[in-house]
Amino acid sequence: MFATIARLMVKRIFTAIPILFVVSALLFCILRILPVDPAAMSLPPNATVQEVEAMRREMGLDRPLYDQYSIWLGKLLHGDIGRSIHFRQDVTSLIGSTLPATIELAVIAMVVATVFGLAGGLLLFYVRGTRAEAVMDFASILLLSLPEFLWSLFLLLIFGVFFEVLPFTGRLSPGFERPVVTGFLLLDSLITGKFSSFFNALEHMILPCLALGIALSPSLMRVLRSSLMDAYQDDYIHQARLRGLSEARILIRHALKNAILPTLSLMGVQFGFLFGGTLLVEIIYSYPGMGNLMVDAIRNADLPIIQGAGLTYCVAVLVISIIVDSLYLILNPKLRAR
Amino acid sequence: MRPIPLWLKSGRVQTGLVILFVLSCVAIFAPYLAPNDPNEQNLLSILTPPLWSAGADPMFPLGTDSLGRCILSRLIFGTRVALTVAFSAAIGAMVIGAILAHIAGYFGGWVDWLIGRVVEIWLSFPPVILSLILMVGLGTGLRNVVLAIILVDWTRFCRVLRSEVIVLRRRDYVAAAQLVGFSHWRTITREILPGTLPLLITLMSLEMGVAVIVEAVLSFVGMSVGSETPAWGQMIADARQNIYEAPFNLIAPIFAIFIAVFGFNILGDGLRRTLDTRLTQTERT
Numbered sequence: 001m002f003a004t005i006a007r008l009m010v011k012r013i014f015t016a017i018p019i020l021f022v023v024s025a026l027l028f029c030i031l032r033i034l035p036v037d038p039a040a041m042s043l044p045p046n047a048t049v050q051e052v053e054a055m056r057r058e059m060g061l062d063r064p065l066y067d068q069y070s071i072w073l074g075k076l077l078h079g080d081i082g083r084s085i086h087f088r089q090d091v092t093s094l095i096g097s098t099l100p101a102t103i104e105l106a107v108i109a110m111v112v113a114t115v116f117g118l119a120g121g122l123l124l125f126y127v128r129g130t131r132a133e134a135v136m137d138f139a140s141i142l143l144l145s146l147p148e149f150l151w152s153l154f155l156l157l158i159f160g161v162f163f164e165v166l167p168f169t170g171r172l173s174p175g176f177e178r179p180v181v182t183g184f185l186l187l188d189s190l191i192t193g194k195f196s197s198f199f200n201a202l203e204h205m206i207l208p209c210l211a212l213g214i215a216l217s218p219s220l221m222r223v224l225r226s227s228l229m230d231a232y233q234d235d236y237i238h239q240a241r242l243r244g245l246s247e248a249r250i251l252i253r254h255a256l257k258n259a260i261l262p263t264l265s266l267m268g269v270q271f272g273f274l275f276g277g278t279l280l281v282e283i284i285y286s287y288p289g290m291g292n293l294m295v296d297a298i299r300n301a302d303l304p305i306i307q308g309a310g311l312t313y314c315v316a317v318l319v320i321s322i323i324v325d326s327l328y329l330i331l332n333p334k335l336r337a338r
Numbered sequence: 339m340r341p342i343p344l345w346l347k348s349g350r351v352q353t354g355l356v357i358l359f360v361l362s363c364v365a366i367f368a369p370y371l372a373p374n375d376p377n378e379q380n381l382l383s384i385l386t387p388p389l390w391s392a393g394a395d396p397m398f399p400l401g402t403d404s405l406g407r408c409i410l411s412r413l414i415f416g417t418r419v420a421l422t423v424a425f426s427a428a429i430g431a432m433v434i435g436a437i438l439a440h441i442a443g444y445f446g447g448w449v450d451w452l453i454g455r456v457v458e459i460w461l462s463f464p465p466v467i468l469s470l471i472l473m474v475g476l477g478t479g480l481r482n483v484v485l486a487i488i489l490v491d492w493t494r495f496c497r498v499l500r501s502e503v504i505v506l507r508r509r510d511y512v513a514a515a516q517l518v519g520f521s522h523w524r525t526i527t528r529e530i531l532p533g534t535l536p537l538l539i540t541l542m543s544l545e546m547g548v549a550v551i552v553e554a555v556l557s558f559v560g561m562s563v564g565s566e567t568p569a570w571g572q573m574i575a576d577a578r579q580n581i582y583e584a585p586f587n588l589i590a591p592i593f594a595i596f597i598a599v600f601g602f603n604i605l606g607d608g609l610r611r612t613l614d615t616r617l618t619q620t621e622r623t
Contacts, residue, residue: 022459030475141607145600147551149558150592153574157588161581269461276464280555284578294467295559298474306474313467321462 005326012322023314024076027307028069072307081311082304086297091308094293099312100183101171102282102289105212106275108205112213113220113274114267120217121224121263122251128229140218148215148277152284155207167204169286176200208281215277216270223266227259234258261332268324272317345612354543354605361598365417372411373399376568380406385584400590403576409590412568416591419562419569420598423483423553424546430488431549432542435495440526440534442496443503453496460493469552473561480563483556487549494548495541499534506533536613540606547602554595570595 047055056062060071075082081091124140127133146154160168171185172178178185179192186205189198231237232255240250279291286292290309297305345351364371374397384406386395394401400409442453460468469490476482506512507530515529556562557571565572570591577587 019459019462023462026459027471030471141603142600145547145596145603147599149551149555150596153578153588153592157581157585161585272461272464276466279464279466279470280558283559294470298470298559298561301474306471310463310467310471313464314462317462317464 005329008329009322009326012325016318016322019318020311020314024073024311025069027310028072029065031303031307032065032068076311081308084297084302084305086300086302087305091304094305095290095308095312097183098288098290098293101185101287102275102278102291103316104184104186105205105208105278105281105287105289106271109209109212109216109274109278110267110271112209113216113270116213116217117220117224117263117267120221121228122256124221124225125228125251128225140221143214143218146215148212148274149280149284151215152208152211152281155211156284159207166207168207171201171204171288172197173200173204204285204287208285208287212274212277212281216274219270220263220266224259224263227262228255231255231259261328264324264328264331268321268328271320271324275316275320276313345609348608348612350604350608351612352608354601354603354608357597357601358605361417361421361601364414365421368414368418372408372414373397374408374411376407376411376415377566378407382406385580385587387584388586401584401586403573403584403587404580405576409573409587412573413570413590413594415568416570416573416594417598419480419557419567420550420553420595422480423487424549424598424602426484427487427491427549427552428542428545430484431491431545432495432538434488435492436499436534436538438492439496439499440503440530443500444507444522444526444530446504450500453500457493457496460490461497463490465490465552466555469556470559470561473556478561478564480567483553483562486556487552490552491545491548494545495538498541499537502534502537503530506530509533536609540610540613543602543606543609547599547606550595550598550602554591 060068063071072082079092081095083089084091084094087094120140124133124136127136156168159166167173176197177194179188179194179197181188181191185201186198189195189201228251237250237255240254245254278289279294281287282289282291283295290312293305294309296302297309380402383395383398383402384404386398386402386406387393388401388409389396389399398408398410400413402408403412438453442450463471469486472486472489473482476486512525512529515525520528553562553569554571554574557569558575560572560575562571563569573591574588577584577591581588
């Protein structure tokens with residue numbers, strides 16, 4: 001089994017390389033047609049025309065576009081995405097310090113989405129054919145109409161402003177120690193035994209993760225419901241009933257095991273969206289992750305960061321899809337046989 | 339008189355259409371409905387509360403924002419941007435996505451391979467990130483917002499429609515049309531397109547909802563229309579700064595976005611149920 005999974009992963013990594021190559025070229029081109037001059041921006045406003053010209057030469061901006069791209073790509077392969085024009089810092093270190101926060105947010109949000117999605121899907125299936133179904137079905141469309149963007153604001157208003165029970169800015173309240181080992185705050189505070197920091201950080205994560213998770217769950221619910229419906233058409237359900245198994249056991253041990261697969265592959269796609277969705281949630285909750293870095297960079301027309309962060313988002317999506325595909329293989333014995 | 343078509347009898351479709359009709363009327367007649375100029379700043383009365391709370395100014399039924407601009411008027415004028423983007427972006431994305439999907443699904447082979455790879459590259463970008471980057475490249479403005487959404491979302495149509503075209507291409511009547519000597523163009527438009535049309539319409543309705551959200555997101559981060567055009571996302575960004583003083587300023591645009599998206603979604607869901615020939619009769623009702 002591991003050989004099959006390893007083969008799949010190698011194959012997927014090889015197809016991901018050309019994709020990343022094209023993506024990097026696209027990113028480069030889109031941002032080079034921008035009507036801003038990176039050379040002029042990285043100099044003080046009183047720089048002379050000669051100084052700007054010299055800077056342009058130094059940055060390679062006087063060469064043809066494909067030349068510029070190959071230089072950029074060459075540096076990229078050595079892990080050098082350039083220096084931020086605005087923050088005057090290496091882009092790699094800027095991304096390195098914000099990416100763990102975003103990953104932490106995305107992973108916990110995904111857990112929330114899975115819990116809500118599974119519970120909701122089972123509930124939707126359980127009430128099938130009753131009057132409650134129409135109500136719940138309608139409710140799931142209502143929920144589908146609220147993206148994470150609106151959920152974040154909504155939860156912030158209710159729990160942050162009206163009831164004032166949960167914090168809604170940043171990762172940690174002032175006065176709490178911020179241990180740095182891996183960059184993953186929850187993990188670091190546990191490792192170093194700073195439990196008060198851990199619980200405070202966890203409190204800060206509740207609203208953003210709920211917003212992302214709840215926004216994602218309705219589509220999972222609906223897919224799980226319909227694949228459960230399909231599974232119940234199959235003979236093994238009848239056979240299980242004839243064997244006298246309880247309905248709950250049939251649902252959990254027999255139908256769910258088969259129905260979970262389409263839900264899982266949808267989750268793979270959704271996790272990619274969720275990773276992008278963190279951007280908005282981060283801005284709304286002033287959460288210091290890559291989304292905030294990206295938007296700051298956009299406001300300052302800081303090209304190196306936009307390119308670097310854009311590329312990092314793509315790598316993240318590709319990595320997630322490879323992991324989900326491998327998981328799919330582990331959970332689906334039918335695919336493993338070949 | 340012709341009988342009412344089945345899809346119009348669906349309560350969901352009716353709900354969706356009513357919501358969209360009301361919103362369209364608000365957008366078209368915005369100058370007559372709005373009590374104030376949406377861009378007029380009244381720095382003497384900033385952040386006034388809505389009519390039902392103490393200290394309200396009857397001039398501004400829903401209160402004012404941090405620059406003293408009338409919330410209700412901005413809400414009404416914001417409908418224009420939202421609906422313009424929804425309709426034009428959805429149509430644009432549909433046209434590009436549908437054409438490529440029909441070409442890929444019908445001809446197969448290397449064309450299919452090529453289009454499939456392009457879609458794959460597109461999907462490796464989270465949509466929010468791609469649209470933001472495109473807006474950076476294109477610059478702000480209504481036309482560019484529409485363009486950015488089209489360039490991001492055509493893949494939604496392409497992916498789903500392509501597999502539908504592949505199913506339809508194998509049908510006997512398509513083979514018959516080819517045997518009779520129909521051109522490829524005629525086979526696609528006369529034999530395959532009628533089969534994909536229900537899905538196309540459904541997807542388009544859902545895409546309009548997506549476009550409303552994306553526009554709100556872009557204007558929230560200040561990368562959509564210019565500040566002189568009122569948009570719901572801008573209102574949210576402004577209200578976010580004064581969340582304790584004027585929480586209602588935040589609720590109003592959220593509610594507007596929600597209503598618009600809900601209208602498109604319920605319409606799409608209703609159309610899917612009534613137009614999809616593969617659903618059984620019981621699932622439709």
